[in-house]
Amino acid sequence: MGHRRLTRTRTLAAAVAAVLATTALVVPSPVGAEPAPVGTGALRAAAPSPFHTYTGARPLAKIKRGTVLKTRVVTYSLQGIPVPLKVVQLLYRTTDQRGRATANVTSIIKPPVALHPDRVVAYGSFYDSLNPKDGPSYAMSGGTSPGGNAVHAELALVTPLLLAGNSVVVADTQGATADFAAGPEYGRTTLDSLRAAMSSPAAGIAPRPDIALLGYSGGAIATGWAAALAPSYAPEVNRLLVGAAEGGVLVAPDNNLDYVSGSRIWAGVLAMALVGAARAFEIDLRPYLNPYGRRVFATLQKASITEVLGAYPGLTWAKLAKKRFRDPTKVRPYVRAVNRLNLGQAPRPTTPMFIGQGTGGEVEGTPGDKPGIGAGDGVMIAGDVRTLARRYCAHGTRVQYRQYPLSHFTSVPLWLPEAIAWVEARFAGVQAPSSCGSIAPGTSLAPLPVPRRRR
Template sequence: MRIRSTTLAVAALTLALAAGIPATTATASADTADAATRPGDVVASAPSSFHPRPGQPTNTKAWKIQYRSTTADGAPDVVSGTVVVPQDGRVGPRPLVSYAVGTVGLDDSCAPSDHLPRGTSAEGTLIHQLTQRGWAVVVTDYEGLGTPGPHTYSVGPSAGHAVLDAARAAQRLPEAGLSASGPVGIMGYSQGGQASGWAAEMLGSYAPELQVKGAAAGGIPADLLKVADSDNGRAGSGVVFMLAAGQDAAFPELKLDSYLNPAGKTLVDYLRTHCAAIDTTVGSFKRISDMTTRDPLAQPDWQARLNQSKLGRTAPAAPVYQYHAAGDELIPYAVAQQLRTDWCAKGADVHWRAIAGRGHITGGTSGAAAAADWLADRFAGRPSDGNC
């Protein structure tokens, strides 16, 4: 998705109407869209709601937003998301967490902003635990989920931009009442861990004005080539084909479909139009060689693009809490260890935690509370506790 500044007014009107904003509000958003030229500027907003489970009350207010962001190749785009603010009468700057969800799928129907109001988000309870601490939360939909264009799944720079710009947008949304200089945290696991890691790495150059106190990132697929090699033909092989589709979405010159045989085209077309719960099942135990006429991931152009999403080449500009399940069957433990080594070698402030006896999913759920406790310490101004 590459919405240029000359078409932002039309894009804003289309997105606002799709979100159910009244015509007058949508028109106003369109009229001011050309002024929304900075990354993080709000293009459109509408009241929403947040429920961890269907109908579960949360004492919060929520808004669905569309905001300016940046693609992996530096072009302006529009991303959607959800801002959730507790209604607890707090006085003073309220901490804001920019929360990056794990893999939800490639179809627009998978977007978190579509599921948070209905109580059907897989991470709704984890998000609720943050709002119960009195923190505001903004949840990005990432590029291409809930907005025009395909989802650029696994493309790290795009995801990092979306996470940082979501925080900017939440602070610039008047209804949310958040301070532009308030404390910010970043949190995410799995795909969200990649997005959070990228946000931490690009913070200093892309969004230095944000007062980010720390980033909690778990289950990070820091090296996509190694992840794909590990998952090829195994239970997590659906992720391999999803990441190929996501890279192709961001970089159409990769021409993924030209590598696919009929079975591969059927599989990838299915993955593009469904969500993760079914995608990971349908795509499991498939080998790249059985779905292609030749392996795209073995080609230099594909390897170059996948390596653009590799983490560990820049020290995060804020303290990082990195956690990973020792028994992770989807993201190799060694990939996480290497990222820790690379960050530490560059002088980063990293608190590393290995979660024993857990796999990928259970590592995420069991590790979330400790990650939030670590963020709470950063919000409280306590010294960081890196253990490089």
């Protein structure tokens, strides 16, 4: 990457990070808001658009994963303002967190000049919302919800990839019901979106293209799980992968919930992730919640991360739970869910990895002195990420690990240029560098013991 392009990328990333950080810190608290009726984790939202709805006669379960069900071409819309970018959107068959057949939408952003139809970047969006209508496909096709603004900010992040002539595939990684933080589902929707994109004539992608995965924060959930699941779930996609670049990585959700518990900015994500996991696994957490916990869960049913960041300072699981359930590790459905979402227990990827992680979380109001956890970027734990990287190395995966002394938001301007340069080098056929052998030990990623059923 040339000096001018690198400078431009740093500037764009810094601007986007600043906008997102500012948005997060000024959102008013919804704690006192009148709650909606309490759900059990099932989504209570407006019906999906006709394009997002599968109406075929053949049952989805009998349709091959990645099959294109509908196609449309739209002009990218930035909060209703047309942008001169062509977007091919596909409704395709995929699999939800519980292994059931479902339909989802992916968006292929076409470059202004298709210099490399044989190169595809699967970009994981950090739209992080419990409302499906905040997803990339809605935002790009004219959606105006505030929660979709993250998608528009990300357009700046992927601009260097588009200018280089690459197609960028952006799936609604959280699926049709916005199952926030349900990592395996993110991975499956990503892999099936690539199957769909490669089979669609409208996408204009060459047969057997080189594919790179790229994502930060919520997008790293998609990138990391797609890389891990590809060898078994989509081996034909795995053979085309040249590498996966991720930053701000969620590894073991139970560790993260302990890390952000009681923090100033990120504590609300604890409840948001619990709502997402309950929805994904169809768990009813109401028996474990106190009245305040039920109000918070009800309020968050369609919340986006822009509404939650900074809105619940000091929130902990204990403040949400009934007295006898104040230790979440004694709640059987919780333990079973977080164990299944632990990336450290997932299969190891075979494609090269670039992994970046910050350690300056104090800036965003999350202390880094909790025993057994240590430093993080405010929401993600550096020790967890190091242990994950070391495990990949032990498995034979080439890993370049970069650690930044910055917070979750402020690490982006450092991570993004390095990640894009790393991806471009993989496309050019350069062997991936490796930090294996020099990555410091991290924290435990062992699964939690599952409590016995209460009689």
